[in-house]
Amino acid sequence: MPRDRRIYIASALLLCVGVAAALIVRDDYTVKLMLWIATSALLAACLRFVLLIGELNIATAAFYGIGAYTAGVITTIFNGPLVLAMLAAAVVAGLVAAVFGFITLRVKGPYFLLISFAFTEVVRLKYTQSNIIGGNSGMIGIFPPVAIEPYYPAIMIAIIGLVLIGLYAIERSPLGMLFKAIKSNDQIVLSVGISVLVVKVICVVIASAALGLGGALYAHSNNVISPGDFGFLLSVFVLAYVKIGGEEHMVGALLGAAFLTLLGQYLMGVGAHERIFFGGAIIIAMLVMPQGLTGLALQLGRRLGWATPAASLGQHK
Amino acid sequence: MDLTVQLIVNTLQIGAVYVLFSLGLTLIFGVMKIVNFAHGEFFTAAALAMSVVVPWFAKALGLSAIPVFALSFCVSVLVVLALGLVVYKFGFERYLRDLIGSFIVSIGFVLLLEGLYLEIFGGAPRIIPPLIPGVANILGAAITWQRLLICFLALAITFGLYFLVARTKLGLALRAVAEDQEAAMLQGIKYRRVALYGFLIGCGLAGAAGAFMAPLAAITTFMGADFLIKAFIIIIIGGLGSIPGAILGGFIIAAIESFGSYYFDSSTATIALFVLVIVGLLVRPQGIMGHAER
C-alpha cells in the first residue's frame, strides 16, 4: 500500500502543477496544448480501463461523442448550465453504455472489437443525418459561461485529473482485481458465483461515463464539434497512445498520450509528410519497445540498478 | 431494362470483388488471429501498380489489351506480395496471435503507406483503358463485358482458393493452424512458416481484387478504405476465419447494397449494413458459417 500512497501523492502534486500552470500561463497555444494532452490522456485511460477485462473497445470514440453531443445540445439548444451539461453527458453516455454492454459483452475478442467498431460508425452516421444537431456541419458556439471562461482550462484539467485518479483507484480496488481476473480466466470468476457479464458491463459503464464527461469538457473547450471527430479512427489513435505508452500501468496511457500529441503537433510543422512520419513512428515504437515507454523505462531502470521501485510498476499483471 | 434482373446482376458484379477481398482478410484472421487494418493498402497498391504498368506494357511491348492485362496483373500481384513480405517481416511477425498489438502495427502501416502513396502518386485520380469494350445484355439487364469477365475471373480465383484450402497439404496446414495452433504445432506443423504463407496468400487475394478493380474504377490512393470497411462487415456476418462465410457474406452485403440503394437510398443502405452487423452478431455471434469459439 505505501507504494500506492506514493503514487496518489505524486499524481495529486502533478494535478496541482497542471491546474496552476493552466491558471498562470497566459499563452493560449500552450494552454491548448495542455488541454489536448489532458483529453488524450483521458481517452487513453478509458480505453485502457476496458482493456482490463481484455476487450478492445472501439466504441470509446462513440461514448466520447455521445457525451460531447449531449453537452452541446444542453448548452446551445436548451441554454442549460454547464454543470448540468457535464452531469447529463456522463449519465447519458453511461446509460447508453449499459444497454450497449449488456447486449454486446456476451461476445469477446475480435467479435467485440468489430461490433464496437460497427456501433461507432452507426452513431456517427446518425449524427450526419440529424438536422437538429447540425448534420455533417456539426454544432457550433459551445462555450462555457463567460464568467468562468478564463478559468475553464484549469477546471478542465482539475476534473480530468480527478477522473484519472478515480479510475486508478477503481483499478486497484477489489472490483479492479475482478476485472483483471476476468481477463485472465473468466471461467474461474464464473465458478465462484459472480456474473461475468454484469462485471463487464460495470467496467464499460464506468469507462463510458468518464468518457461522456470528457466529451462534455472537450466540446466546451473546442467550441465546435462535428460527426467526423468521433469516427472509429479516434479510437484507433487512442489505442496507439495506450500501446506506445505501455499498457501495463496507467502512467503508460498518460505518457503515450502526451508523447504522441506533442509529436503530432511537432509534425504538423513538418508539412505534407506528416502521416508518413506518424505512421513510421508508430511502427518503430512497436518494434523497438513492445512494452511501450513504461516498459522501456523499466528496462533502463533495471540496467541502472534502481530496479526495485520501478520494476514494481509492472507487478500487477 | 428488367429491374429485378438488373439488381441481381449488380449484386453479382459488386459481390465478386468483395468476396475476393474479404477472403484474404478472413484467411489472415484465421491463421494469424489478427485483424489486419492494412488489408486495404494492399488492394490500393495493386490498383496503383496497374495504373503504372498497364500503359507501360502497352507502349513498350505493343501487345493487345488482354495479354497486357494478364502480364500487368501478374506484376501487380507480385508487387503486392513483396510489399506483404516487408510488412510481415517488419511488423506482424512479432505480433502473431496478438490481437491488440497487431492492430496497432497495422494502423502504423495504414498511415505510412497512405502517406507514401499520396506522395508518390498524387491526389488526382488515375485511369487505365478498359480491358474489353462493349456492353452485354443478360435477360434485359445491362453489364459491361469487362465486368462480366472480371466477375468470372474473381469466381475462378475463389474456387482456386477453395480447392487449395480443401485439398492441398498447405491448405490442411492452414486449416489445422486456424483450428488449434498448439495442436497443429504438436503435429509438426511449422506455425511461423504457415502463418507467413497464409498472410501472403491473403495479401495476394487483396492484390488480385485491387488489380481487377483497376480498369473498373477511378484509381486513387485511398480507394482501399471503402473495401476494408465493407470487408469487415462481410467477415463478421460470414464468421471470422470462415471461407464459405466470406463468400456468402460478400454476396449478402452486395445484395443489401444493391437492393437497399434502390428501395431506399445509398446513405441509408450504408447504415443498414452496420445495423445488420450488430443485430446479426447478437443473434449468432459466431457469424453464419463460423464455429463457436468457446
Next chain:
Amino acid sequence: MIKTAGKLVAISAIAGLAMMSAAQAEVLKLGLSGPKSGAAAAWGIGFEWAAKQAAEKINKEGGIKANGKTYTLEIVSYDNQYNATEGAKVAQTLLNRDEVKFVVGSIGTAPVKALQSLSERKGVLIFTTAWGPSAKGPNFPLTFTQINTPAEVLDQLYGYVVKQNPNAKTVAMLNPNDATGQDTEKVAQESWKKLNVKVLASDWYERGTTEFQPIATKLATIKPDIIDLSTTPPNDAGAILKELKVLGWKGVQVVSAGTSSSSLIKVAGDAVEGTYMGLAADFDGPAATPIQRELNKGANAANGDPLNVITIGSWDAVMALKAAIEKCNCTDPKKVAEALPTIVFESSYGPAAFGAKDVYGTPQQLLVPTIVTQIKGGKVVEVQRVVPPELDARLKAAKK
C-alpha cells in the same frame, strides 16, 4: 513576462519551434487550413500550391508596401483532415502559435467553423471556400468567401440548361451526405422549382463509396429528363455517368458543383459528353486568362492535378489581401476587412471585387463572373459567362 514563460514551456515541449515563432519584422505570415490527407487531399495540396505561387509572385515584385514597410509573404499551411477536431488544432496552431493575422484560405465546412469560432474572437481575417450560408453574414465580420458558390451559380446554370433543353421537365438529384451536399441541396431544390422543373427524387450517398451501379440503377429507373449530380465529387460523378451509360439512360446530365472537369472527363470517358457544369471553369482553353493558363499548367506539372475553382481561390485571396493592405496602408485585420469591400483587385479571372450584401447581409462574397461550361468532344467548353451586375457597376465606377 508570464507570456514569455508560457512560450518557454512550449518551446521546451516542442523542440525547434523557437525558430518558427520568432517572426522576422518584415515577414507577413499567411495561414492556410485545408485537407492534405485522405480523400480530399488533392484540394488541400492544390490550394497550398496556388497560394505559394501568389506569395512568390508578390515577393518577386517587391512585396507588399504598407506602414512605410515592405512585407514579404510566407505561407504557413496545415492539414485540417476535414474535421472539426483537427480544424480547431490547425486554428490554434495558426493563430496562437504562429500568430498569423490573415488566413488566406480554408476548406471544409466543419474545420472552417472551428477556425471561425476562434478567428472572429481573436480578430483574425479569414478567407474561406466553405459555401454553407451558416458560415457567412453579419455574425462573421472578418470572414470572406473566396470563390463562387452554388448560390451564385445555380440559377445561371439551371436557367441555361432549361433554355437549351425546353422539353426537360423532371430532375433527379444526388448528393454526398456531407456538409457541402446538405447545404447545396436546399438551394438546388429551390432553383429547380423556380424553373418549373419537378424534382422527382433527391438521394444521398456516403462519401468513399467505390461501387456505383446501385446508385446509377436507382437514378436511371426513376426516368428523369435531367440527372443533377450536384455536389457529387468529380471522381464519383464520373463513375456514375459511366454506369448510367451502361444502363442505357439518355438525358440531360448536370454536375452543378463539380469542381474538376479534368477528373470527371478522365473517369467518365465518353459517357461525360454533353454534361453541364457550373463550377468547372476551363482554366486551359481560350476563355481562361493567361495567368489561369499558366497556373493550371504549373499545378499540373507540380502535383499531377490541374487547378479547379476551389484551389485557385487561394491565389485570388492573396491578391485581394495585397490590394486591401495597400489600400488601407495598414496590416490591422479589422481595417483590412473594412477596405476589402471597397477595392477592385486583379484576380486570376481578371478584375474582381467583394460584394453581394443584398444576398448575405455583408459585402464579403467574391464577385467574379459565373461561368457555365459544357463538355463537348471530351473538352470543357465555356457556353455562358455572366458578369455579376454588381461587379460590372463597380468596375465602371473604378474606371471613372
